[in-house]
Amino acid sequence: MQDIHNMSQLTSADLELARAFPEGFLWGAATASYQIEGGAFEDGRGSSIWDDFSATPGKVFQGENGNVAADHYHRLAEDTELMSSLGLGAYRFSIAWPRILPEGRGAINNAGLDFYDRLVDGLLAKGITPYVTLYHWDLPSPLQQEGGWVKRETAFAYADFAEVVAKRLGDRVTNWITLNEPWCSAYLGYGIGIHAPGVQDRQAALDAGHHLMLGHGLAVPRIRAHSAPNSQVGITLNLAHVYANDERPETQRDVALADAFSNRWFLDPILRGHYTEGFFEQLGLNAPPVQDGDLATISTPIDFLGVNNYTRLLVKGNTERIPLADQVSLVAPIPSACYTEMGWEVYPNGLRDLLLRLTKDYAVSKLYVTENGAAFKDAWNGNGHVSDPRRVDYLRTHIAGLAEAIQQGAPLRGYFVWSLMDNFEWAEGYSKRFGIVYIDYPTQKRVVKESGYWYAGLLKAFNQAH
Numbered sequence: 327m328q329d330i331h332n333m334s335q336l337t338s339a340d341l342e343l344a345r346a347f348p349e350g351f352l353w354g355a356a357t358a359s360y361q362i363e364g365g366a367f368e369d370g371r372g373s374s375i376w377d378d379f380s381a382t383p384g385k386v387f388q389g390e391n392g393n394v395a396a397d398h399y400h401r402l403a404e405d406t407e408l409m410s411s412l413g414l415g416a417y418r419f420s421i422a423w424p425r426i427l428p429e430g431r432g433a434i435n436n437a438g439l440d441f442y443d444r445l446v447d448g449l450l451a452k453g454i455t456p457y458v459t460l461y462h463w464d465l466p467s468p469l470q471q472e473g474g475w476v477k478r479e480t481a482f483a484y485a486d487f488a489e490v491v492a493k494r495l496g497d498r499v500t501n502w503i504t505l506n507e508p509w510c511s512a513y514l515g516y517g518i519g520i521h522a523p524g525v526q527d528r529q530a531a532l533d534a535g536h537h538l539m540l541g542h543g544l545a546v547p548r549i550r551a552h553s554a555p556n557s558q559v560g561i562t563l564n565l566a567h568v569y570a571n572d573e574r575p576e577t578q579r580d581v582a583l584a585d586a587f588s589n590r591w592f593l594d595p596i597l598r599g600h601y602t603e604g605f606f607e608q609l610g611l612n613a614p615p616v617q618d619g620d621l622a623t624i625s626t627p628i629d630f631l632g633v634n635n636y637t638r639l640l641v642k643g644n645t646e647r648i649p650l651a652d653q654v655s656l657v658a659p660i661p662s663a664c665y666t667e668m669g670w671e672v673y674p675n676g677l678r679d680l681l682l683r684l685t686k687d688y689a690v691s692k693l694y695v696t697e698n699g700a701a702f703k704d705a706w707n708g709n710g711h712v713s714d715p716r717r718v719d720y721l722r723t724h725i726a727g728l729a730e731a732i733q734q735g736a737p738l739r740g741y742f743v744w745s746l747m748d749n750f751e752w753a754e755g756y757s758k759r760f761g762i763v764y765i766d767y768p769t770q771k772r773v774v775k776e777s778g779y780w781y782a783g784l785l786k787a788f789n790q791a792h
């Protein structure tokens with residue numbers, strides 16, 4: 327990597343921004359197993375719903391899959407060195423359940439555990455704190471054959487899996503995230519079927535969401551029991567602040583509906599111990615199969631909330647009819663706004679407002695932004711340079727929003743860029759690049775983008791100021 331200091335192009339405002347963060351603030355980057363690892367059929371790894379989904383014609387852009395991805399499975403040393411050269415204080419990655427338990431439950435594949443063992447040791451040797459996500463969407467296929475998250479048993483299988491991992495890594499890993507974006511697993515996977523396993527049944531989504539939360543609640547004490555006493559266990563939700571386009575009463579009503587669906591579906595049970603009043607009716611669905619004690623399990627106190635945020639929602643009330651909670655009208659496109667390649671509006675104040683809302687309404691004691699970033703069309707000119715000024719601007723403005731949120735009282739402890747490197751963007755295949763490091767897939771060469779240099783410069787300035 328070229329000299330960070332020369333490449334980072336920090337402005338004096340950036341230096342001031344770095345100084346605005348409190349001592350101990352954690353700066354990191356995030357990835358997920360299926361999106362980067364490759365090595366899909368190696369060392370006893372079983373199959374996951376994403377192997378199956380991507381092998382189904384028409385499901386993923388150009389029929390692409392994660393068989394090779396960024397080949398991280400074979401490039402651990404190079405990639406941890408890269409993280410170190412960027413000056414990351416933390417790295418968030420996920421564990422591929424089918425590498426550990428190829429059948430989803432039962433026999434343990436030690437070679438799978440060995441891989442994450444090496445990763446954790448490599449990070450710690452470089453002074454990088456591991457943040458381990460136990461589920462980032464790669465459910466073992468045998469469990470899906472039994473119904474997947476729609477079935478209650480999957481929650482118990484997940485908690486067993488979490489315990490197996492904690493037993494192996496818990497002597498060194500002290501920061502755990504049970505699930506990544508269960509809203510996506512439930513709604514995109516079982517509701518509208520644009521993600522694995524590709525089921526299109528909104529009631530199944532509601533039921534799957536309940537069992538995901540149950541699995542989370544069951545896993546929390548079992549992770550704590552097998553990791554160091556100071557361990558921190560949390561969950562990561564995808565959240566978006568909801569704004570009203572106008573002041574009409576139907577807009578206010580639809581803002582509440584959109585918030586219930588996009589945010590409170592998971593926030594309320596986990597942090598308040600109950601589903602949002604009227605939520606199932608607002609979806610036109612039956613209640614999920616809640617058993618006695620489930621909500622107490624689901625609301626087991628956590629140590630932090632992880633927030634993934636990319637955009638905001640701008641709602642325009644529907645005058646003709648009361649929409650179902652997942653069919654509220656959003657305003658798009660806004661002529662003056664910028665959109666990323668995902669079609670998501672760039673709205674930095676949305677992250678600030680979201681963090682402040684969580685602080686106010688949910689009294690969370692500790693927050694992390696576990697993902698934030700942007701996909702843009704990046705091009706590599708072959709000589710070590712990738713210019714991505716829009717991503718630099720995205721990061722700069724969102725990080726400035728974090729500083730404001732902290733000043734206004736949000737208990738924010740860290741920030742993870744999505745993503746450390748370009749990767750397999752689920753149904754979008756390799757067409758969307760989120761990395762601060764460019765991957766040239768034919769050669770697997772890693773090229774730090776301008777945004778990577780900028781981020782490294784910010785971290786260096788932060789460290790110098792503290």
Ligand code: NCW
Pocket residue numbers: 358361506507510564634697744751752
């Ligand atoms: S797709 C998605 N992502 C991206 C993915 O790469 C990562 O693994 C996820 O954690 C970037 O961050 C998350 N999130 C989905 C957000 C909601 C999409 C809403 C679609 C409505 C139809």
